[in-house]
Amino acid sequence: MLGAYLKRIFDVTKHGDAREESYYSGLEELINNYAESSGKKKTHVTTLPEKTGRPAARFEGAGDNRVRRYRYSEHEQRVYINETQYFEGITQETWEYQIGGYQVLNKWLKDRKERILSLEDLQHYCRVVTALARTIQIQAEIARLYPQVEQDTLAVELSPKA
Known part of the structure; x- marks a missing residue:
């Protein structure tokens, strides 16, 4: 058990x-x-709801977790860190997302070239992917709503004063 x-x-x-x-x-x-x-028939387990949701990416493959020649596969939606290990579930939009002129996921791996990633590193990368994917969703929603908000704001500013 x-x-x-x-x-x-x-x-x-x-x-x-x-x-x-x-x-x-x-x-x-x-x-x-x-x-x-142990013969107890009426057991009830209460768990808290998920706080963070499922990660957008998962780490897969057998190997030593060393970042060697990393690459993105658009077809597979994977970021390979070496020949056998990869993060999966990464859209091209997430892979290409930039902050301050840097492609975030690429830069993170570049800074760790030839390094063996720890469990904490792998979890962190998955959290970064999740945060970027959610950021992209939020930005799309803002872009959808903004024209109407801007129009409503201009209409209020341009309306005659009472």
């Missing part, structure tokens, strides 16, 4: 999805299995 729970924790962590709420379902399963095996 505990071994299955620990394996689940390892699997979640390996994929760069290690938020507190990522472990809730596994913990709930462990508690329910324990309750059932």
Whole structure:
């Protein structure tokens, strides 16, 4: 029972999805299995709602986590950090997103060339991808709403004073 729970924790962590709420379902399963095996029939586990949502990217592949020759594959929506390991779920728009003239995801990897990425590094990159993807969504919504807001503002400013 505990071994299955620990394996689940390892699997979640390996994929760069290690938020507190990522472990809730596994913990709930462990508690329910324990309750059932000890004869307790009425067990109810309450978990908090997700705080951050699912990451937009996941880290996959076997290897040493060393950033060697990184590249973006538009067709696969992946950023490879070497021949066998990659972050998946990255749209071209997210990959190309720039702040201050720098392509954010590319620059992050460039600054870590030949470095072995830690679990914390992998999780951080997935969070950056998620933040950029959400930023793109918010900017699109602002762009959609702005013309009407601007028109309403101009109409108020141009209306005769009472």
